[in-house]
Structures are given as C-alpha cells and as structure tokens.
Amino acid sequence: MTSPLLRPVLAAIDLPDLPGHYRGKVRENYDLADGRRVIIATDRLSAFDRILAVIPYKGQVLTQTARFWFEKTADICPNHVLEYPDPNVVVGRRLDILPVEIVVRAYLAGTTGTSILTLYRQGARQMYGVRLPEGLAPNARLPEPIITPTSKAFDGGHDEPLSPAQILEQGLLTPGQWDQVSAYALALFARGQALASERGLILVDTKYEFGLDPD
Incomplete structure (x- = not known):
C-alpha cells in the first residue's frame, strides 16, 4: 500500500505564463512586471555548488523554515516577503x-x-x-x-x-x-x-x- 505522505518530487517547475524565469540551484524564480518576484522552492538538494538529489517535501520544509525566521526577526531587519500563497512559494519584493x-x-x-x-x-x-x-x-x-x-x-x-x-x-x-x-x-x-x-x-x-x- 502506498503511503499518503509520499508524492512525486518537485524536481523542477516551468510556468510559461510568468515572465523573467531564472533557475537557481534549488529555487525557480520569476520576475513580474510590477516589481514582485515569485520564488518557488523545489525539492532539489544542493551542496558545495552541486545538485545531489531530490527529496520529497524538501522545498516545503525549506520555505516554511525561512518563513519562521523571517517572522521571528522582522523587528530587527526588514525583509522582502509579501505573501506565502503556497507551502513551497514566497512572493516578495525584487531587490x-x-x-x-x-x-x-x-x-x-x-x-x-x-x-x-x-x-x-x-x-x-x-x-x-x-x-x-x-x-x-x-x-x-x-x-x-x-x-x-x-x-x-x-x-x-x-x-x-x-x-x-x-x-x-x-x-x-x-x-x-x-x-x-x-x-x-x-x-x-x-x-x-x-x-x-x-x-x-x-x-x-x-x-x-x-x-x-x-x-
């Protein structure tokens, strides 16, 4: 029986309707005309400048971990975050x-x-x-x-x-x-x-x- 927790890994994503695509080691980025950047964390695992593997839910954990720290430190330093429309996605100001x-x-x-x-x-x-x-x-x-x-x-x-x-x-x-x-x-x-x-x-x-x- 397949566990409900298992899912296909998010190795890459291509959204042709969004402009300004840039692929990083782990994240897919899209620059919108209004100055926002859409950042999608994939399940790619990178270390020492190499992509080593893909791990289910890794991108979600990465995004939510970053969210925790951005929210815990917003009183110290301003950040780019505007919203989190998906567990893997952050929309922020382009800097x-x-x-x-x-x-x-x-x-x-x-x-x-x-x-x-x-x-x-x-x-x-x-x-x-x-x-x-x-x-x-x-x-x-x-x-x-x-x-x-x-x-x-x-x-x-x-x-x-x-x-x-x-x-x-x-x-x-x-x-x-x-x-x-x-x-x-x-x-x-x-x-x-x-x-x-x-x-x-x-x-x-x-x-x-x-x-x-x-x-």
Whole structure:
C-alpha cells in the first residue's frame, strides 16, 4: 500500500505564463512586471555548488523554515516577503542583491575552504580582518561572534574570503552599507542564538544575504 505522505518530487517547475524565469540551484524564480518576484522552492538538494538529489517535501520544509525566521526577526531587519500563497512559494519584493555575503561565526568550525577552522589549521591567524589567538582547539567557542564576509558568487562561481577593508577598497559596499549590514547580521545572529538556546541547541554559524530596494 502506498503511503499518503509520499508524492512525486518537485524536481523542477516551468510556468510559461510568468515572465523573467531564472533557475537557481534549488529555487525557480520569476520576475513580474510590477516589481514582485515569485520564488518557488523545489525539492532539489544542493551542496558545495552541486545538485545531489531530490527529496520529497524538501522545498516545503525549506520555505516554511525561512518563513519562521523571517517572522521571528522582522523587528530587527526588514525583509522582502509579501505573501506565502503556497507551502513551497514566497512572493516578495525584487531587490538588488548586494555582492557580499555576511557569515557570522561563533565557533572555530567548518569544512569548506573559506571556513575559519580550515584556514586556522593551515596556519592562518589573521583572516577576514580578524586576528584569532593561538591555541584554539577545533570547534572551540570564540571569545565573541565574528563576521567573516565573502564575495557573492553568481552563475556557479565560488565565494572568496574578504576583509572589511577589501570590501570598501573594491567598492563592493559603501561604508554606510557595511556598517548597516554588519550590525544587522550580528543582531540577527544574537536572536538566532537566543532562540536556539531556548531549545537546548547552539547556533554555530550562519550566512546572511542582503539586498536594496531599487525604488
């Protein structure tokens, strides 16, 4: 007997009546003429810039998880959300994405080439404009959360580590924009830590992406 919970996976979706289609690793996006963007989370699973599999309900879980956090942090930082017409869909304002990703880290952890543990094991102590002390053990809690920004790679490219000085020198953000997004990121991370702690969890690190309203 087939379980009622099983359903065909949503590997891709094509809505020819909607304009401005863009396919990301996981989401299908449509830009409407009135400035709204329709974002549909598929069941594709992506890691390390590769699509690995499709998992039933993965897109729904992704959208509803994002909804939880957008609603829990709306008092800290404005977001793009206008409505959720379907469990897999969010309709939001189209923004101009800033070319910097803001990663906040509270622990010496990670496995990617841009993680502070990877760099620390390679002997680096100065990274992302921050100097880490000697003698830290893997996965140790840092004295305080730090911001480790990276470039925002598009079209399958790879993110690269940046320092605040490099961000400003390269004109990726203005000083005012950097001050605002870094303050937002630290405040959002603190809210995440508090909510995680209430449930006996720790928030090790997370990434934030910001955009500007073109209007």
